[in-house]
Amino acid sequence: MIARFDLAPLDGITKRVFRRVWHARFGGADRCFIPFLSPTDQHILTPRDRREVENPEGLPQVPQIMAKRAEDFVWAAETLADMGYGEVNLNLGCPSGTVTAKGKGSGLLADPDRLDRFLDGVFSRAPVPVSVKTRLGYQQPEEFPRLLEIFNRYPIACLTIHPRVRPEKYRGQVHLDSFALAMAESKNPVCYNGDLVSVPGVRALESRFSNLGAAMIGRGAIADPALFRRLRGGPAATREELRTFTEELYQAYQDFYGQAAPASQRMKEVWFYLIHLFEGGERLGGRMRRSRGPRAYEELEAQIFQELALLDEPLGELV
Ligand SMILES: Cc1cc2nc3c(=O)[nH]c(=O)nc-3n(C[C@H](O)[C@H](O)[C@H](O)COP(=O)(O)O)c2cc1C
Numbered sequence: 010m011i012a013r014f015d016l017a018p019l020d021g022i023t024k025r026v027f028r029r030v031w032h033a034r035f036g037g038a039d040r041c042f043i044p045f046l047s048p049t050d051q052h053i054l055t056p057r058d059r060r061e062v063e064n065p066e067g068l069p070q071v072p073q074i075m076a077k078r079a080e081d082f083v084w085a086a087e088t089l090a091d092m093g094y095g096e097v098n099l100n101l102g103c104p105s106g107t108v109t110a111k112g113k114g115s116g117l118l119a120d121p122d123r124l125d126r127f128l129d130g131v132f133s134r135a136p137v138p139v140s141v142k143t144r145l146g147y148q149q150p151e152e153f154p155r156l157l158e159i160f161n162r163y164p165i166a167c168l169t170i171h172p173r174v175r176p177e178k179y180r181g182q183v184h185l186d187s188f189a190l191a192m193a194e195s196k197n198p199v200c201y202n203g204d205l206v207s208v209p210g211v212r213a214l215e216s217r218f219s220n221l222g223a224a225m226i227g228r229g230a231i232a233d234p235a236l237f238r239r240l241r242g243g244p245a246a247t248r249e250e251l252r253t254f255t256e257e258l259y260q261a262y263q264d265f266y267g268q269a270a271p272a273s274q275r276m277k278e279v280w281f282y283l284i285h286l287f288e289g290g291e292r293l294g295g296r297m298r299r300s301r302g303p304r305a306y307e308e309l310e311a312q313i314f315q316e317l318a319l320l321d322e323p324l325g326e327l328v
Pocket of ligand 1: 017019020021043044045073100102103142171179202203204225226227228229
């Protein structure tokens with residue numbers, strides 16, 4: 010039985026403004042992961058990073074760090090520990106070419122010996138528990154047994170596994186057989202992440218892995234903002250709730266940016282997933298994606314709420 014549900018970090022989406030509004034309106038996640046900070050060797054927390062990790066609302070959050078040098082990771086972990094964080098997360102999953110070219114994110118998985126040295130540096134000096142978010146490998150799932158052996162040498166607070174390899178990004182079938190290996194052989198607690206978008210989907214995972222204690226959900230929780238609540242037996246989102254949520258979020262983005270154009274851009278990124286909760290949403294969703302400017306966005310959103318019926322579960326692939 011899955012006892013803990015985490016909100017995945019989605020850079021550009023689940024940033025501070027989103028987390029605050031979503032948590033107040035729906036929430037239900039035990040922890041919200043903050044999209045990665047990427048410290049440079051200057052060891053300076055930029056004003057943007059600081060804004061992201063400040064937490065006056067007291068949300069249950071775990072910040073994520075992406076680094077390739079242990080000393081940069083440890084510096085960021087110390088800074089975050091000083092701000093009151095009790096856990097930090099290491100990003101070993103990011104598939105972006107600009108990130109992996111620098112040997113960060115899933116780029117660290119390409120050289121297991123280097124990864125081992127990096128983890129040694131991190132775990133010998135980190136001031137707070139460190140959890141890890143990883144893929145199965147850099148190129149192919151066959152790399153995973155070796156990586157798991159390395160992970161097993163360190164006291165990882167939780168090993169969150171997205172069972173895909175880097176070229177697969179976030180599409181295609183997840184490799185559940187490799188995830189099963191982690192369930193059987195990980196010495197550290199394991200959390201599953203990938204493609205959970207509905208209550209039945211989560212229940213199916215639970216019946217396949219009865220010892221699984223934690224799951225992390227990203228896109229599914231944007232497509233259905235009440236998913237965590239429903240997983241705990243609560244009601245589905247109503248149309249009114251969703252309308253209030255999107256209005257409040259749009260307003261919060263406008264307050265944050267001081268203008269409507271970037272706020273509407275952010276909202277379109279949320280709607281990229283949320284539209285799947287509306288019956289026959291492809292047409293208006295596509296129009297919204299292609300639209301320009303806040304006025305067009307506002308009109309299309311009003312039309313979606315006016316014309317489309319709500320589904321029980323998000324429909325289609327959230328890619
Ligand atoms: C737009 C976008 C941004 C993401 N940003 C991050 C990030 O900052 N850190 C991270 O570890 N994973 C990031 N991910 C990966 C997600 O956390 C998650 O692993 C992935 O979406 C699969 O889970 P899901 O199917 O529940 O969404 C991102 C994914 C997407 C689609």
